[in-house]
Amino acid sequence: MLAHGDYEAFQAFLEDACGIVLGAGKEYLVSSRLGGLMRDYGIATVGELLNQLRSGKNPRLKTGIIDAMTTNETFWFRDMSHFRMLQELICPEIKARSGCSIRIWSAACSYGQEPYNLSMVVQDYQRANPGALSGGVDVVATDISSTVLTEAKKGIYCGMSSSRGLSLEQQNRYFKVHGDCLEVRPEIRQRVSFRELNLTKGYEMMGRFDVIFCRNVLIYFSSEQKRDIINRMARALNPGGYLFLGSTESLSAHTDRFQMVSQMGGIAYRLR
Ligand SMILES: C[S@@+](CC[C@H](N)C(=O)[O-])C[C@H]1O[C@@H](n2cnc3c(N)ncnc32)[C@H](O)[C@@H]1O
Numbered sequence: 370m371l372a373h374g375d376y377e378a379f380q381a382f383l384e385d386a387c388g389i390v391l392g393a394g395k396e397y398l399v400s401s402r403l404g405g406l407m408r409d410y411g412i413a414t415v416g417e418l419l420n421q422l423r424s425g426k427n428p429r430l431k432t433g434i435i436d437a438m439t440t441n442e443t444f445w446f447r448d449m450s451h452f453r454m455l456q457e458l459i460c461p462e463i464k465a466r467s468g469c470s471i472r473i474w475s476a477a478c479s480y481g482q483e484p485y486n487l488s489m490v491v492q493d494y495q496r497a498n499p500g501a502l503s504g505g506v507d508v509v510a511t512d513i514s515s516t517v518l519t520e521a522k523k524g525i526y527c528g529m530s531s532s533r534g535l536s537l538e539q540q541n542r543y544f545k546v547h548g549d550c551l552e553v554r555p556e557i558r559q560r561v562s563f564r565e566l567n568l569t570k571g572y573e574m575m576g577r578f579d580v581i582f583c584r585n586v587l588i589y590f591s592s593e594q595k596r597d598i599i600n601r602m603a604r605a606l607n608p609g610g611y612l613f614l615g616s617t618e619s620l621s622a623h624t625d626r627f628q629m630v631s632q633m634g635g636i637a638y639r640l641r
Contacts, residue, residue: 382419384591422434451635459579471491478511508560513566583614587614603640
């Protein structure tokens with residue numbers, strides 16, 4: 370499946386397409402993740418796959434490869450401390466500072482749990498503080514994968530793992546429950562808009578945000594890509610805005626534009 374030179378050519382394609390850096394010796398990962406897709410397209414070798422990509426005849430092939438090579442694992446209220454910081458520290462700060470509205474970006478939203486959680490948390494804050502953020506709550510959710518976005522937009526989660534991270538009380542508060550499916554309530558969904566976006570390309574058109582969640586995606590990128598993304602995110606934040614990363618990710622080596630804020634068991638980075 371992988372002839373001499375194909376692995377290196379595939380590494381270069383993947384880094385250029387979505388920023389993901391495949392280290393040396395990951396041939397098994399390419400074979401196991403692309404096997405099904407290549408069978409579906411009747412492609413026997415990675416060399417042939419690359420030739421088809423270069424020909425540009427089938428744009429869906431590229432999407433399929435990105436889907437197969439990215440990790441979409443996510444669950445409800447992942448790193449709960451981040452949501453606590455949003456509710457107890459950032460929402461009150463924004464209410465006191467600029468008053469009436471908040472814009473939040475979930476920058477690698479996968480199947481949608483993260484942006485819907487952001488909407489839930491701000492809703493809880495507004496219910497506890499009537500009149501707060503009455504100018505609007507806007508949650509923009511983006512991902513490179515059109516497949517996960519299609520599912521995320523539906524807001525319906527079925528099966529054994531659909532409630533991972535949720536208590537029974539939260540299931541009833543934020544969802545309509547239909548058998549083993551959970552449907553996000555309309556008032557939660559209406560604050561969230563989804564769009565396709567590759568973090569390694571430009572995103573000046575996204576506008577400015579008060580908060581960015583960019584969690585569990587930077588780990589796949591090279592140091593240069595990370596630095597570049599973080600600097601562009603700094604430009605997309607309002608003064609004093611906050612950036613959240615995954616719990617195993619850190620900013621320190623990449624920029625000095627942020628000040629680390631450690632509270633409620635979590636870490637956020639505040640734009641200086
Ligand atoms: C592990 S999930 C993280 C989901 C969520 N943020 C969380 O922490 O639970 C990583 C997501 O990053 C997306 N992704 C990978 N490369 C990307 C890129 N270059 N631009 C935007 N999204 C990307 C994947 O499609 C996947 O949905």
